[in-house]
Amino acid sequence: MRSQVIKRAIPDVFKTQPGVSSDDAAADTGANGAVSVDRPEFRGPVSYGPLKLATRYLLSPLAGFTTLPFRRIVRNIGGVGLATTDLVNCRALLSQNDRTMQMIATHAEDQPFAVQIFGSDPKFVAAAAQFLEERGGVATIDINMGCPVNRIAGAGSGAGMMCDAAGTTSLVQKVVESVSLPVSVKMRLGWDDDNLTAPFFAKEFEQIGVCAIAIHGRTREQGFSGTVSRPGIRKVVEAVEKIPVVGNGDVRNVADAATMIRETGCHAVSIGRAALANPWIFRQLDEWERTGTYSPAGTFEERLQLMVQQYRFLAEQHPPKRAIILFRKMAHWYLKGMRIRRKLRGDFQFVKTPAEFEAALERIRREGPVGGNRSGVLSDCHIPVPSGPVDKW
Numbered sequence: 438m439r440s441q442v443i444k445r446a447i448p449d450v451f452k453t454q455p456g457v458s459s460d461d462a463a464a465d466t467g468a469n470g471a472v473s474v475d476r477p478e479f480r481g482p483v484s485y486g487p488l489k490l491a492t493r494y495l496l497s498p499l500a501g502f503t504t505l506p507f508r509r510i511v512r513n514i515g516g517v518g519l520a521t522t523d524l525v526n527c528r529a530l531l532s533q534n535d536r537t538m539q540m541i542a543t544h545a546e547d548q549p550f551a552v553q554i555f556g557s558d559p560k561f562v563a564a565a566a567q568f569l570e571e572r573g574g575v576a577t578i579d580i581n582m583g584c585p586v587n588r589i590a591g592a593g594s595g596a597g598m599m600c601d602a603a604g605t606t607s608l609v610q611k612v613v614e615s616v617s618l619p620v621s622v623k624m625r626l627g628w629d630d631d632n633l634t635a636p637f638f639a640k641e642f643e644q645i646g647v648c649a650i651a652i653h654g655r656t657r658e659q660g661f662s663g664t665v666s667r668p669g670i671r672k673v674v675e676a677v678e679k680i681p682v683v684g685n686g687d688v689r690n691v692a693d694a695a696t697m698i699r700e701t702g703c704h705a706v707s708i709g710r711a712a713l714a715n716p717w718i719f720r721q722l723d724e725w726e727r728t729g730t731y732s733p734a735g736t737f738e739e740r741l742q743l744m745v746q747q748y749r750f751l752a753e754q755h756p757p758k759r760a761i762i763l764f765r766k767m768a769h770w771y772l773k774g775m776r777i778r779r780k781l782r783g784d785f786q787f788v789k790t791p792a793e794f795e796a797a798l799e800r801i802r803r804e805g806p807v808g809g810n811r812s813g814v815l816s817d818c819h820i821p822v823p824s825g826p827v828d829k830w
Contacts (some may be wrong), residue, residue, distance in 0.1 A: 439480070440730065448796070465739060471730040471732055471733075472691070472730060472731055472732075472733070473729055473730045473733065474691050474692050474695050474723075474725060474729075474730075474731075475531065475695065475729075476489050476695065476725070476729055477695055477698045477699035477728065478699075478700075479493070479698065479726060480493075480681075480704045480727060482519065483649075483681050483704050483705045484648075484681070485576075485577050485619040485681070486577075486619035486621070486648040487526060488549060488576055488577055488619055488648075490518035490519055490549070490705070490734070491517075491518050491718070491724070492516055492517065492518035492723045492726075492813055493518055493704060493705035493706065493726075494516055494517065494518050494519055494694075494705065494707075494708065494718075494723060495517070495519045495520070495521070495651075495683060495705060495706070495707040495708070496508065496511055496517055496519070496520040496707070496708065496712060496718045496719070497521065497651075497685060497707045497709030498514070498521040498522060498523055498524055498553045498579070498581070498623075498706060498709070499523065499709040499710065499713075500524060500630070501523065501766065502521045502523075502709075502766075502767065503520065503521065503522060503523055503709070504523070504540075504752070504756070505542050505543060505544060505547060505749075506747045506748075506750035506751045506767075507716075507747060507767065508547050508550075509544060509546050509547055509747075509750050510604075510716055510746065510747050510750070511712060511716050511719055512546050512547060512717065513546065513746075514717055514720050515719065515720040515723065516718075516719030516720035516721070516722055516723035516724070517719045518705065518719070519549055519550075519551055519576075520547065520550060520551070521550075521551040521552070521553050521578070521579055522540055522541055522550075522551070522552050522553055523540055523553070524553045524554070524555050524556060524581045524584060524589075524595075525527040525537060525540055525541060525552055525553060525554050525555070525559075525565075526554075527554050527556035527561045527562050527564070527565035528556065528561055529563065530565045530568060531564055531565055531568060532656045539754065540625045541569070541572075541575075542754065543574050543575075548576065549576035549577065550574065550576055550580050551575070551576060551577045551578065551621070551734070552569050552575050552578055552579070553578075553580070553581050553583065553623065554566065554569075554578060554579070554580060555580070555581040555584065555589060555594045555595055557592060557593035557597070557598070557608075559593045559607060559608040559611045559612075562580070562608060562611070562612055563611045563612050563615040564615075566578050566612045566615055566616045566618070566620070567615050567616055569618070570616045570617065571817035574822060575618065576618070576619075576620040577617050577618055577621060577648070577671050578616065578620050578621070579617070579620075579621045579622070579623055579651070580609060580612060580620065580622045581594070581595055581623055581652050582595065582596060582598045582599060582605070582623060582625070582638075583595060583596055583623050583624050583625045583651075583657075584596060584623055585625070585657045585660050587747075590657060596623075596624070596625055596628065596657035597657075598631070599624060599625065599627055599628050599632070599634050599635075599657065600628055602634065602637065602638070602641075605638070606638070606641050606642070606645065609622060609642055609645065609647060610645040610646075613645055613646040613647060614646075618649055619648035619649070620646070620648060621648050621649040621650065621651065622638075622642055622647055622649075622650055622651070623650075623651040623652075623653070623683075624638060624650070624651075624652060624653070625652070625653050625654075625656055625657055625683075626652070626653075626654060626655060626656055626666060626669045626670075626673075627656050627657070627726065628656060628657045628658065629656050629657065629658040630656060632656075633656070633669065633672075635652055635669070635672070635676075636672045636673050636675070637676070637678035639652075639673045639676045639677050639682070639830055640676045640677060643677045643678060643679070643680050647680065648680060649680055649682070649683060650673060650677065650681075650682050650683065650687055651683035651707050651757045652669075652670050652673045652682060652683065652684065652685060652703075653665070653685045653686045654666045654667060654669050654670045654684070654685070654686040654687070654751075655686060655796075663686060663806065664685035665687040666702040667684075667696070667701050668700075670682070670684050670701040670703060671700065671701045671702055674701055674702045674703055674704075675702075681703075681704035681705055682701075682703050682704055682705075683703060683704065683705040683706065683707045684697045684698070684701050684703035684705070684706050684707070685706070685707040685708075685709075687709075688706055688708050688711060689711045689714075690711065690715075690718070691722055691725050691731055694706045694708075694722055695725075713752055713767075713770045713774075714770065714773075714774050715734045715774070716734075716735075716743060717732075717734040717735055718734070721734070726753065735804060736811065736812050737775050737776075737806045737812070738811055738812070740771060740775045741775065741798075741801070741802060743771070744768060744771040744772075744775075745798065747764070747771075748761075748764045748768075748794075749761065750762050751763060757790075757791050758790060758791075761788055761789060761790070761791070761793075761794050762789070765785065765786050765788070768785055769782060769785070769786065770785075772785060772801070775800055775801075775806055776807045776808065776810075777804075777806060778804070778807055778808035781797075781800060781801055781804065782802075784797060785797050785801075
């Protein structure tokens with residue numbers, strides 16, 4: 438099947454005022470820095486079965502990034518209704534290998550907490566769900582039907598499940614019936630533009646007891662190219678009777694969330710990559726829904742403090758040297774968001790010991806951001822998405 442070239446779907450996240458789209462005439466910045474965005478009509482409170490969420494703003498699963506330390510960071514800032522792990526291989530989970538068990542690790546601050554699982558064999562997927570329920574600490578289980586990566590979708594998991602209506606419906610039903618925890622599904626609009634099966638699946642899943650549907654508004658063939666189809670998401674919203682539908686894709690700020698809710702009628706919004714650039718986005722969204730305005734994201738100094746805190750959370754799980762190596766990937770995005778010059782960002786990727794870590798932080802603290810803006814709004818942060826033909830991922 439032919440695939441399109443994947444373009445970078447998230448342009449400069451902070452190109453304009455935080456939370457304000459350059460073409461959004463309804464946004465206004467006050468003298469105190471608070472930003473006003475017109476509010477759409479919100480649906481009622483969001484529940485995943487008996488689980489009532491504090492807000493309608495969810496942290497999307499994002500491989501390599503939505504780890505426990507990052508989830509604790511956004512939880513501490515506030516505004517998160519539900520946070521989900523990276524996608525977890527069902528077979529690896531049942532084998533309880535170290536890496537997978539670290540992926541499902543949680544904390545008292547990390548609640549309510551969802552684990553996203555993937556697999557194509559109903560027996561293993563159901564067994565993985567039962568394992569999570571018996572282990573405890575998990576509020577809800579999410580089945581991945583959206584991952585476009587070839588090694589997953591090509592094996593019949595992730596987005597590949599959208600090509601088998603009967604088999605997929607049977608698998609999901611088996612999982613729902615095997616546990617008492619709420620079970621949700623995240624999927625794409627379909628495999629390609631000729632097979633937009635998400636509304637069909639949403640309707641079927643509601644009938645068999647799925648508690649919620651999260652929908653990324655692109656097809657598998659698109660990968661992350663082009664733009665999200667909000668009319669496509671709306672068709673999924675219209676296909677269900679009662680369960681919440683979570684809109685996902687191209688939500689980079691509050692104005693984008695307002696557009697998503699207004700144009701799709703979705704009950705909730707899920708955010709992934711934009712949270713890497715702006716961990717304050719959930720608090721901003723919650724503040725905006727309640728008041729109509731929201732405060733700017735963190736300054737250079739606040740981001741630096743957040744970066745150090747996330748490393749400390751990681752060091753609670755791993756020896757210091759191992760924690761530093763694991764943290765370098767996330768540190769790169771903190772430093773980009775802080776507008777640290779490229780040379781210092783590059784140097785940080787070579788730190789290996791606590792002493793080198795502290796020395797690198799001191800250089801960053803001393804030099805500050807490009808432009809010297811330590812206390813104001815930072816700008817021009819870019820979070821890339823996978824590139825190249827989708828079938829090569």
